[in-house]
Amino acid sequence: MRWLFVTFALIVGLCPSADAREPVRARHAMVGAQEPLATDVGVQVLRDGGNAVDAAIAVGFALAVTHPYAGNLGGGGFMLIRFADGRSTFVDFRERAPEKASRDMYLDTSGKPTRESLEGWRSAGVPGTVRGFELAHRKYGSRKWSGLLEPAIALAEHGFQVSYPLAESLKAARNLSQDPESRRIFQNNGAYFAPGDTLTQPELASTLHRIAQNGVKEFYEGETAQKLSDVMSRKGGLITLSDLKNYSAVERTPLTGSYKGYGIIAAPPPSSGGVGILQMLGMLENSGYQKSGFGSAAEIEYVAEVMRRYYADRSQYLGDPDFGKLRLTSLLDPAYIKRRRDTIDPNHATPSSRILPGLPTGRDGGETTHYNVVDAQGNAVAVTFTLNEGYGNGITVPGLGFLLNDEMDDFAAKPGSPNAFGLIQGEANAIQPGKRPLSSMTPTILTRDGKFFMAVGAPGGSRIISAVLQTILNVVDFGMNAQDAVDAPRIHHQWQPDKLYLEPGISPDTVALLQSRGYDVDHSPGLVLARVEAIVNSGGGLQGGSDGRASGKVAGY
Ligand code: GLY
Numbered sequence: 001m002r003w004l005f006v007t008f009a010l011i012v013g014l015c016p017s018a019d020a021r022e023p024v025r026a027r028h029a030m031v032g033a034q035e036p037l038a039t040d041v042g043v044q045v046l047r048d049g050g051n052a053v054d055a056a057i058a059v060g061f062a063l064a065v066t067h068p069y070a071g072n073l074g075g076g077g078f079m080l081i082r083f084a085d086g087r088s089t090f091v092d093f094r095e096r097a098p099e100k101a102s103r104d105m106y107l108d109t110s111g112k113p114t115r116e117s118l119e120g121w122r123s124a125g126v127p128g129t130v131r132g133f134e135l136a137h138r139k140y141g142s143r144k145w146s147g148l149l150e151p152a153i154a155l156a157e158h159g160f161q162v163s164y165p166l167a168e169s170l171k172a173a174r175n176l177s178q179d180p181e182s183r184r185i186f187q188n189n190g191a192y193f194a195p196g197d198t199l200t201q202p203e204l205a206s207t208l209h210r211i212a213q214n215g216v217k218e219f220y221e222g223e224t225a226q227k228l229s230d231v232m233s234r235k236g237g238l239i240t241l242s243d244l245k246n247y248s249a250v251e252r253t254p255l256t257g258s259y260k261g262y263g264i265i266a267a268p269p270p271s272s273g274g275v276g277i278l279q280m281l282g283m284l285e286n287s288g289y290q291k292s293g294f295g296s297a298a299e300i301e302y303v304a305e306v307m308r309r310y311y312a313d314r315s316q317y318l319g320d321p322d323f324g325k326l327r328l329t330s331l332l333d334p335a336y337i338k339r340r341r342d343t344i345d346p347n348h349a350t351p352s353s354r355i356l357p358g359l360p361t362g363r364d365g366g367e368t369t370h371y372n373v374v375d376a377q378g379n380a381v382a383v384t385f386t387l388n389e390g391y392g393n394g395i396t397v398p399g400l401g402f403l404l405n406d407e408m409d410d411f412a413a414k415p416g417s418p419n420a421f422g423l424i425q426g427e428a429n430a431i432q433p434g435k436r437p438l439s440s441m442t443p444t445i446l447t448r449d450g451k452f453f454m455a456v457g458a459p460g461g462s463r464i465i466s467a468v469l470q471t472i473l474n475v476v477d478f479g480m481n482a483q484d485a486v487d488a489p490r491i492h493h494q495w496q497p498d499k500l501y502l503e504p505g506i507s508p509d510t511v512a513l514l515q516s517r518g519y520d521v522d523h524s525p526g527l528v529l530a531r532v533e534a535i536v537n538s539g540g541g542l543q544g545g546s547d548g549r550a551s552g553k554v555a556g557y
Contacts, residue, residue: 023483023536023543026556030542032533033059033371034459035067036553037160041151042373043555045143052375053081053140054148056383057133059371061152061208064129065201066160068186068403069169069390070369070459073207073219075405076128077368077385078267079136080254080443084378086450088256088265089140093132093249093385094436095125095407098238103431106413113413119175121237123393123406125437127219129385132249134216139251149212156208156401159200162193165551175394182396182403204401220244227399246434250322257332259285260476262454263447268328272318273442275331276465279310281472282337283344290477295489295506297513298346303473304493304500304519305344307466311495312355315412319428320436326428349518352498368441368459372535374452374542374556380535382443382455384464410437440464446472453537458547460530463501466492467530475536482545486532503527 024030029052031042042059050058056079063071076095082088106117116122137145162170171192176182183189185201193199210218218224221244229241255266255274259281266274283306292298317327330336343350368386386405387393393406412429429438440462446454454475458467467490474485489505500519502511504527511523531550536543544554 021483021487021548023481023545024554024556025541025543027541028376028557030374030535030544030554030556031055031059031371032535032544032546032552032554033063034369034531034533034546034550034552035063035071037066037155038062038071038371039553039555042371043557044151045148046373046375047557048143050143050148051141051377052373052379052381053136054143055373055375056371056381057137057141058148058151059373060129060133060383060385061149062155063369063371064402065152065155065204065208067369070367070386072127072129072385072387072392072405073402074124074127074129074397075385075387075392076125076407077132077383078271078439078441078443079132080265080267080382080445081136081140082265082380082445082447082452084452088254088445090252090254090268091132091136091249092252092270092436093128093135094270094439095128095405096247097408097411097431097433097435097437098126098243099240099433100238101408101431101433104414105431106408111414117409117411117413118389118406119393121232121235121395121404123408124237124239124395124404125407126239126243126247127405128247128249130211130216130219131247135249135251145215146212149208153205153208153212156201156205159198162195162197162199163551164195167193167195167197169390173391173394175389176391179395181398182391182394185396185401186391201401203399207400207402220247224400228397231398255328255332257281259472261448262476265445265447267442267444269318269321269326269438270436271439271441272314273440273444273465273468275318275328276310276314277442277444277469277472278332279313279337279340280306280469282332282334283309283341284473287341290473294474294478295510297510297517300491300502300506300510300514301349301517301519302344302346303470304491305350306341307469307493308350308352308355308495309340309343310465311462311493312352315426315429315438317426317428319426319438323432323435324428347517349500351518352495355495367461368464370443370457370459370533372455372457372533374455374535378452380445380452380455382445382457384441384443384457384459386441386459407437410439411435442468444468444472448537451537454534456532456534458530458532462494463492463530466490466494467532471532471534475534481538482534482536482543484545485536486534486545486547490529492529501527501529503529
């Protein structure tokens with residue numbers, strides 16, 4: 001599905017911008033999301049007196065309507081919350097493998113992984129989004145549940161104007177054209193939508209309306225659940241009524257650490273992101289890596305070597321914490337992190353074959369979306385949620401109007417062996433009924449002097465983690481404002497393949513120097529390494545940056 005990502009990237013002009021843009025500034029509160037109408041919904045909830053959790057829920061439901069590429073009812077994700085009083089929590093509403101799932105379900109008769117984890121009814125995990133939003137609302141929301149769904153219902157029922165990027169993205173989405181219901185709703189039965197056309201989604205509006213009226217039970221036990229499980233059984237899918245009834249979202253304790261005096265609040269497993277952020281910051285702290293300057297070959301090399309070492313660990317050790325003990329204490333042990341740093345040669349690439357242990361990470365292509373909300377009280381929420389690939393598996397549930405995820409592909413179809421795309425993952429991420437697949441989603445919040453400092457996250461598969469890291473470094477170590485920090489050219493190294501990815505904007509001299517130091521470089525002109533959203537507390541107010549590689553919006557007051 002890399003084609004889908006590249007096509008979308010080209011269509012919406014997701015190229016690093018050479019022109020510096022000012023961040024959006026606001027005194028009190030701010031929302032940044034990757035679709036402008038959803039941002040506006042969030043700002044209105046805040047203006048009406050809702051808190052950051054209320055706004056985050058309303059933005060999420062709005063994205064399910066206006067950003068079907070990744071916003072969803074049929075997927076899952078993570079919500080990281082840091083309250084103004086210093087408490088924090090993490091709502092895990094990642095999809096779970098259905099009860100009928102089994103370890104070898106995506107292997108053909110010769111034992112080779114098939115594409116079934118990505119395509120068709122059997123690729124969907126049990127959706128978690130509605131349950132996750134309900135948990136967050138029940139425990140931390142302050143406004144009426146139905147009111148938070150109202151803007152989304154209106155957008156679905158009355159429609160909204162299709163933007164140029166959305167029109168082009170819907171037209172290019174091959175997975176939508178393969179499903180009759182998706183083709184009818186999102187591609188106007190093959191006539192497609194032009195920019196400025198109105199996209200209405202009456203079936204989705206009805207589903208949202210029932211969820212607003214009947215609450216979370218509607219999705220997991222009511223008419224919606226019944227229709228979803230009926231069609232699953234007719235089409236040979238796996239999700240049953242009992243899977244839906246038994247789905248629960250979980251509150252987990254965020255991982256915490258520090259970097260140069262900033263507090264880091266990070267995503268715990270089944271996200272692989274928080275471990276990555278803390279490990280990599282740990283290797284960078286006291287290394288002096290930044291002294292050679294942003295974008296210099298020496299700086300890039302050091303950061304790439306740090307990435308290589310974390311990503312080597314990622315797939316070997318991480319998975320769903322409810323299905324086996326993870327070695328988090330060891331992975332985050334400062335002595336271990338120092339030992340990893342000590343293996344870095346600042347003048348030469350370390351071949352990945354010499355970095356052990358570790359197995360290659362998951363696929364690059366995961367498409368996702370991220371948004372941040374900060375309210376006037378100083379509560380901050382960072383949400384990353386997803387259908388996995390753009391538009392998930394491309395299947396819209398008839399009569400319900402929402403797309404299904406293909407999150408089962410985030411499991412290791414055959415632990416220890418390359419999957420259909422040549423990638424390997426570890427035993428901790430093997431398929432088991434009820435288990436959540438390992439994720440790269442990395443919503444992250446930083447504090448300074450006990451106050452909110454930064455909320456950051458991104459879509460982009462395994463590149464999310466390295467992109468979030470670099471955005472933090474850009475602000476903390478290179479003094480960039482929120483907009484420059486998300487727009488700056490990025491790099492990525494994930495151990496395997498042993499390749500250093502460099503976005504356009506990194507100077508040809510630097511590229512040549514890195515090659516001379518032993519890096520196999522991918523410097524393709526259209527390369528896009530994630531799309532970041534960030535809000536930073538500058539001391540005198542909030543700054544918001546929405547990645548120039550995407551077409552989102554930050555707004556506040
Ligand atoms: N599906 C992308 C991720 O969770 O990493």
